[in-house]
Amino acid sequence: RAKAAGRGCAELFSWTARAALKERNELERALVGAIADNELVLHFQPIVDTETGRVDCFEALVRWDRPGFGLLPPDEFLPVAESSDLICQLDTWVLREAVAQLSRWNRMRGDRELKVAVNVSGRHVSQHRIQSDVAGALRVSTVDPGQLVIEVTETALMDGSVAATNLEALRKTGVIVSLDDFGTGYQSSAQLSRLPVDVLKIDRRFVDTSSAAARSLLELMVKAAHAFGAEVVAEGVENEEELAFARAIGCEYVQGFHIARPAPADQLEAADVDRELAG
Numbered sequence: 001r002a003k004a005a006g007r008g009c010a011e012l013f014s015w016t017a018r019a020a021l022k023e024r025n026e027l028e029r030a031l032v033g034a035i036a037d038n039e040l041v042l043h044f045q046p047i048v049d050t051e052t053g054r055v056d057c058f059e060a061l062v063r064w065d066r067p068g069f070g071l072l073p074p075d076e077f078l079p080v081a082e083s084s085d086l087i088c089q090l091d092t093w094v095l096r097e098a099v100a101q102l103s104r105w106n107r108m109r110g111d112r113e114l115k116v117a118v119n120v121s122g123r124h125v126s127q128h129r130i131q132s133d134v135a136g137a138l139r140v141s142t143v144d145p146g147q148l149v150i151e152v153t154e155t156a157l158m159d160g161s162v163a164a165t166n167l168e169a170l171r172k173t174g175v176i177v178s179l180d181d182f183g184t185g186y187q188s189s190a191q192l193s194r195l196p197v198d199v200l201k202i203d204r205r206f207v208d209t210s211s212a213a214a215r216s217l218l219e220l221m222v223k224a225a226h227a228f229g230a231e232v233v234a235e236g237v238e239n240e241e242e243l244a245f246a247r248a249i250g251c252e253y254v255q256g257f258h259i260a261r262p263a264p265a266d267q268l269e270a271a272d273v274d275r276e277l278a279g
Ligand code: C2E
Pocket: 045, 060, 061, 062, 073, 074, 075, 078, 090, 091, 094, 119, 120, 121, 151, 180, 181, 204, 235, 236, 237, 238, 255, 256, 257, 258, 262
């Protein structure tokens, strides 16, 4: 009887595994079409300078307007893209689109001071093509390399030196490199001090002022980032206390729902985009 039950389990397992695989393959195929058919859309979330109160940068966050499914958040389709080189195509689409949007903002503002931040997956940053993908996107735009921020995660940098070499090469061209979700990886501080990054984004789970211990930890992370010579973005600022504390402990920038939620470019406040109106 135990044997029969075991076989039943195995069959059930292989049935669910096959169903999951089929669903995954369908999603992957649909995503390939989505990139070609322009079903991906970008939302932008401001990153604000704590000293001036002005928007320094907009982070581009991808969504998929999938017919019949509505607007899908990235965690519903990025894992599938990241399991193959499809993620490089997706990231490059985002890169080009974000840079094109910043070109329009440059024209509106009459300067080149606003920045745009783009997330690049570990798989992409570990390939040599990242350099030509970035250079290609910049070449067809009016965006300066110093207006482009590439966000990578700690885990992307762990698997060896190829990613670090690529990022160092990008920095030499003037592109800004930002370490996303800082604090969630497993790097030692000795490794971190050698990373080729200009900015550290403290993950939102550490941007928490609800206890003395949480506040001490956040303050310590900001001190560590500054000791590495990096500027700091506090991510996931959700209330006035977190904003005030981030500012008090010297975070250069803040980002979060308390300041603004991600939104399509045409729904952003003109004052956030246009320097003259903001002034
Ligand atoms: P991330 O780069 O760390 O982006 C921040 C995420 O936190 C965004 O979620 C944003 O909507 C959310 N967020 C911002 N402020 C707050 C807040 O105050 N509270 C809370 N609870 N959440 C906040 P989103 O847009 O769902 O993106 C999730 C992740 O997907 C991103 O995390 C990034 O790792 C990835 N991602 C998004 N767009 C792209 C892309 O174009 N390429 C790649 N490779 N990854 C992307």
